[in-house]
Amino acid sequence: MNAGPPRVLLIEDDASLQRFVSLALEDLGVELLTLPTVDAGLAELGHAAVELILTDLMLPGRSGFELIDALAANPTLRGTAKLVVFSAGLNPQTRQRLERPEVWRLLSKPCSLADLQACVRDALALRGEQRCEPTAAPQDEPETARAIADYFDGNETLYRSFRASCLQQFRADLVEGDRALAASDAQALRRLAHSLKSVLLTLGHPGSAALARALEDSSHAADWAVAMPQWHELREQLQALR
Known part of the structure; x- marks a missing residue:
């Protein structure tokens, strides 16, 4: 070593x-x-x-x-x-x-x-x-406060740093999701949804995380009739976060 x-x-x-x-x-x-x-x-x-x-x-x-x-x-x-x-x-x-x-x-x-x-x-x-010393989470964002407490040891500064990097990455995720859907690449869409469900839950967005989990399942089954509207809905939510 x-x-x-x-x-x-x-x-x-x-x-x-x-x-x-x-x-x-x-x-x-x-x-x-x-x-x-x-x-x-x-x-x-x-x-x-x-x-x-x-x-x-x-x-x-x-x-x-x-x-x-x-x-x-x-x-x-x-x-x-x-x-x-x-x-x-x-x-x-x-x-x-x-x-x-x-x-x-x-x-x-x-x-x-x-x-x-x-x-x-x-x-x-x-x-x-x-x-790091914990910092107070915004009181008007209960899901954010819960995420900071659960995943970032109460440190809002670390949460904000992670969130900023995620928002930048969402730009690439949107492109990748559109590409996977256009190419009927179920494996790529499943892999993207698999990652997004963890990221979104860590950020304090359990509803979006649940949608990503559902998309992971439908893309695994290559059920495009279900996966297509799920991706479009998730896409809108990612854009709204950005």
Whole structure:
């Protein structure tokens, strides 16, 4: 291992969730490497060791399950790194599939900054970090206040930073959703909806998150008669947030 800070590899293609992890870990004294695909992650592991791997399951190209298979087939790639599956799709069947020696812990999206930090500290045996002082949430936005309390440890400044990055990312999400619908690319639309449901819930928009979840299901079934109006409704809500 390097003598420098612990290296954490995040395999996640959603820019908003990449930002969330970056916010959570910025005060923990780690080096965060973020890559969008399993192939890129495996290439990085072949280049240099890491101490912790955080991976989503639903990724472009190969899935997180295929990453686990690849690490099981070639243990030297993982080395002594702990593997955490960080996903919004941890239903009972998925959890059962992930009962494997390569998987150290499961972490469900959305989670709080504190829970993510605690997971990383446990994995790397880090001491507790200095927490930011909580700041008051706007009293006229109950869902926002709840999101700040639940996911950002009461810190409105961190929430606002995350929200700003999400609003920028929504521009690209709108383009991607339109492209997926025009191309009848059900997998791409499902992957986008899967990411948006976690992001929207973390931002304090449970209604929009529920719509994204429904879109994920309909696009998984390639039910375009249902998915098309769902996307248009979700699109309007994303535009309104921007």
